[in-house]
Amino acid sequence: MEKRVFKNIGKAISDFKLIEEGDRVLVAISGGKDSWVMMYVLEELRKRAPIKFELINVNIDQGYRGYRQDLIEDVVEEQGYDYAMEEFNIANIVAEKIRPGDVPCSLCARLRRGYLTGLAEKHNCNKIALGHHMDDFIETVLLNMFYVGKIASMAPKLTTETQKITVIRPLVYCEEEDIRRLCLKKGFPIVCCQCPLACGNNDALDSKRVFVKRLLKVLEGKIPNIRQSLLTSLGNLKPSHLLDRNYLP
Template sequence: MNTTTDHAALSDADKKAQFNFNKLTKWLRHAVGDAINDFNMIEPGDRVMVCLSGGKDSYTMLDILLGLQRSAPIDFSIVAVNLDQKQPGFPGHVLPEYLASLGVEYRIVEEDTYSIVKRVVPDGKTTCGLCSRLRRGILYRVADELGATKIALGHHREDILETLFLNMFHGGKLKAMPPKLVSDDGRHVVIRPLAYCREKDIVRYAEARQFPIIPCNLCGSQPNLQRQVIGDMIADWDKRFPGRVENMFRALQNVVPTHLADTSLYDFAGARADGVAREDGDKAFDSETFSEPNRINILANRPDDVAGCGAD
């Protein structure tokens, strides 16, 4: 979408599309800004390494961060990094040309992880685990070389919830994908600025901005991945029960350790009746009151026209 077109020359349909795009842009910037503020993702003087895969999520993340960089009250720098994994047919010219057109600092890292994954992982098995570990090690190294203080990844709200359910269903853990975390080697801070963003809003934004999307022919082309199964489940809930996905994400921010069963988080063995009233005490004999999902005002702070812009 050409956002610089003279408004007077637009048709009514074009004006409406422009209006909706502007509202969508404002919403995404607001969501990213809230995530950055809530988790203190970016601080004055930070050098943020934006990991760019060529997919809709990372393009959107870079675009929104560049916009915030121009308007934010703090000073931080951005360097975009793409890992060229040498997948057959990968259009190596697309990202350098795109990034050069933006005038943003960037680094293209060429590492043949594709051959390693194809050699090590048997046909029909999921390649995501090994591919992810290889990418992570390379990106940590590059972050050191570039002097990056933060590593930004393009995971959005649905990615976080998918990880929660994958860990519950297949790993036996109540664990999601945090918006901010210190890396496993203890030397880097990983941030996810799109943590509050809905995937369907990102889809529409990417389409309107006409990003030169590069499909992944390694993990993204594997059928019946467990993550895809979970993703389809969440998408179905989102359509049939408006507000459910928002409530699930909100639950990640409202954890009550006394009402779970992890003895490392709460001293169940030492719990004694002491006559002192407590807000987190057991209410097993009280009736719980829940709102019906389809009656929840899912995003009270979002204007109706923005919500409509992102609706199916």
């Protein structure tokens, strides 16, 4: 399982040229399983890679009471990794902007992405690594097809509008279950951001994504390789066989 995760991340880096000679990458670590595994594997690959690149592991305290940023700092310091602990009070901004009953997740995500871009510039990084995995890519394309009416997922590599910072997602080929098992094996502490919605047992918070996740689980019982097939389809488009008039003669 660990070898598979290393192989899949290495393949993603090679296929999409996610990390290149001279890069300085901000690795966004939240304290969740995905970012811990991403940090661990990238740090190990950095030691072995034939190219020279730098990593700085960055965590953001988002201002929610009870957040244990110290647990994350203890791990990265013990490992001897380059790191920075940052603070950005997203909790207060969300409280001011969101009306009672509204779900703040999209606003929170936009604020966090914008702040990460600023931190990348602050720490002289040209790339930001995020911990989205295979299941995230698959669920996102299905959500867009079911509820939005478009075929779109996430990009494994995306340059920001300013052209200064490139966002990379090295876990694109990694299944969530492999990541969960590797995180457990390495003993990384799971540190929740302490958002009362995100850290609660609240399926209604993202009921559409929960539905898609459960649907995939059911389909997997009938089609064992469905996740790999769906991911492969994202890189095997036939625009002339779709309904987008921009691609039709």
